[in-house]
Amino acid sequence: MIEATSETPAAPPVRIGKGVIHDLGYARYAGERRSPSTLWRVIMRHQLSQTWKTWWRWKLWAVGAAMVTVTVGLVIYLSQNEMFEPLRRNGAAVKLIDGLLPYSFTFFRWMAFGLTMTVGSTNIARDRETGAFGFYFCRPVRARDYVFGKLAGMTLAMASLLVVGPFLLTAFRIGLAHDTDEMLRLLPWLGRVLVVGVLASLVYAALPMAMSAVLGRRWLALGLWAGYWVVATGIFAAIGFFTWTPLIALDPGAALGSLAYGLWGLEVSEKAAQVSVTVALVSIGVHVALAIGILYWRVSREAVGAVGASA
Numbered sequence: 481m482i483e484a485t486s487e488t489p490a491a492p493p494v495r496i497g498k499g500v501i502h503d504l505g506y507a508r509y510a511g512e513r514r515s516p517s518t519l520w521r522v523i524m525r526h527q528l529s530q531t532w533k534t535w536w537r538w539k540l541w542a543v544g545a546a547m548v549t550v551t552v553g554l555v556i557y558l559s560q561n562e563m564f565e566p567l568r569r570n571g572a573a574v575k576l577i578d579g580l581l582p583y584s585f586t587f588f589r590w591m592a593f594g595l596t597m598t599v600g601s602t603n604i605a606r607d608r609e610t611g612a613f614g615f616y617f618c619r620p621v622r623a624r625d626y627v628f629g630k631l632a633g634m635t636l637a638m639a640s641l642l643v644v645g646p647f648l649l650t651a652f653r654i655g656l657a658h659d660t661d662e663m664l665r666l667l668p669w670l671g672r673v674l675v676v677g678v679l680a681s682l683v684y685a686a687l688p689m690a691m692s693a694v695l696g697r698r699w700l701a702l703g704l705w706a707g708y709w710v711v712a713t714g715i716f717a718a719i720g721f722f723t724w725t726p727l728i729a730l731d732p733g734a735a736l737g738s739l740a741y742g743l744w745g746l747e748v749s750e751k752a753a754q755v756s757v758t759v760a761l762v763s764i765g766v767h768v769a770l771a772i773g774i775l776y777w778r779v780s781r782e783a784v785g786a787v788g789a790s791a
Contacts, residue, residue, distance in 0.1 A: 519622075523616075523625065527629065527633025531595075531599050531637045537595075537599050538637060538640075540598075541598075541641060542640060545640075552584045552587075553652050555580060556649065556652065557652075560658075578744065578746075579741075581646065581653065581744070582676075582746060585676060585677075588641055588646060592638055592680065592684040593684070593709065595641060596688040596705060596709075597702065600692070601688035601689075601692050601705035601706075603630065604693040604696075604778075605693070605695060613782050617783045623783045626783070627775055627779050630689065631686060639677065646673045646677055647670070647673055649673075675739075676736065679761075679764050680736050682764075682768045683736065683764060683767060683768060688705045693775050713730070713731035713733060716731045720755075721753060725754075725755060728755050729762070735760040735764050738755045738757070739761065742756060
């Protein structure tokens with residue numbers, strides 16, 4: 481048996497050669513570098529691409545809006561026929577013909593409501609259910625980028641139903657003017673139709689998305705939105721009709737209808753069912769601001785809890 485002593489030589493150190501590991505799958509990013517302030521545009525484009533998919537999300541309602549445009553345009557064209565000349569000399573008949581355009585917003589709003597049922601009311605809830613929030617906020621995406629991008633994309637989709645058709649009808653009506661005086665009288669219609677269309681697009685984009693963000697479950701959000709728009713708003717309008725007229729504006733749809741009729745100087749058969757332009761604008765502004773506030777608050781809370789959330 482050999483015992484180790486202090487005179488026993490130590491074993492020579494083992495030298496390990498240095499190596500370099502190469503990642504053959506790595507490639508330096510050579511694309512365009514964009515400012516973080518443009519991230520909302522990426523989210524907006526993604527929102528529009530999701531809305532475009534399948535025939536029943538946006539395309540079905542776009543076809544419906546196109547049919548409304550053609551039908552109302554045909555009625556406007558026929559109303560300019562010579563056989564209606566005696567009617568046009570009557571002030572009441574002129575108001576009836578001119579009222580076709582603001583009245584057509586009712587049908588366009590039906591198409592917009594259909595889009596809220598297929599996309600808008602389940603939009604944010606789908607991202608929460610599928611875990612997409614972690615995907616968004618593990619990158620340098622802020623809550624305001626997400627909210628602004630989603631809201632901008634949904635508003636553009638709504639504007640394709642609520643602005644394009646009425647604007648084309650207005651241009652068509654101006655083109656049918658019999659003289660310069662009539663054309664000058666009709667030109668302000670272009671501004672009016674843009675005001676009503678843009679505000680309606682904001683309402684139909686923001687309100688269902690806010691409800692979708694609060695609940696976070698697609699079918700629950702869909703049911704809440706449908707119940708609110710079909711049942712609750714009708715109750716608000718009935719309360720206002722029988723008690724105090726301005727309360728009708730608690731129904732955003734009634735506020736939009738009153739705004740359209742008010743800008744064209746028209747009155748519905750029941751004056752108690754219509755509020756002033758000022759009350760309608762206040763109601764629309766409060767509804768949109770409240771919806772955006774709720775949407776941002778809920779998304780901010782989810783962003784903080786997401787894995788790797790950015791500040």
